[in-house]
């Protein structure tokens with residue numbers, strides 16, 4: 227796992243965009259992106275949108291798969307992840323909405339919708355690069371603590387901590403749905419590259435647990451220790467509890483030219 231410590235949120239966003247753009251440039255076909263919602267990836271989306279506008283990143287024909295969706299929010303609800311992805315990813319990056327997929331949180335048969343989502347990812351050829359945030363409790367996607375490390379897209383019950391954390395997006399805490407459809411940890415592990423971003427002191431414990439703690443379903447993000455190509459990009463405060471922070475800085479200072487992805 228590669229750990230990059232950046233001075234601030236904007237630098238985290240630029241570093242994540244650079245990593246994503248680097249993966250895309252290495253493909254000789256349109257990319258399949260995995261996209262997260264929430265506050266963490268917003269700076270990365272802004273940096274990616276700037277690259278597209280500057281003509282330095284070509285997303286023609288790209289497809290995207292969201293990590294998760296609330297169950298039961300009415301279609302068009304501003305906090306449904308379908309809407310959030312449209313506003314923060316599809317439109318700014320100029321993606322074709324027909325190629326942007328979000329799990330169907332209103333499906334009459336949610337397990338069937340989950341299975342169909344997995345099939346759609348497979349049919350697209352798998353996810354080339356998956357952007358991730360992390361919850362304060364270590365979740366990635368909405369895989370809450372004790373999620374199976376090999377799980378696939380399915381319905382999960384949100385923890386009280388996650389519902390409280392996400393209440394800021396709703397008019398009142400009771401409006402946060404109890405259930406979601408989320409890509410599983412096994413689905414995330416199957417992506418070819420994973421880029422996790424985290425900013426702020428509230429994430430410091432989760433970041434240390436996922437990078438340096440034991441591989442454990444109690445910190446679902448720690449499954450990235452098994453990922454073939456995982457990059458964790460954090461700001462200084464989110465890095466505060468990393469025991470080997472100096473080592474990660476040393477690695478970045480001495481990165482061989484062929485491994486650099488700055489923009």
Ligand code: F6R
Pocket residue numbers: 261262263264265266267293294358359360361362365366367368
């Ligand atoms: C969102 C998602 C979640 C968030 C996490 C952090 O699609 O899958 O894992 O990435 O809850 O949320 P923020 O970034 O709002 O702190």
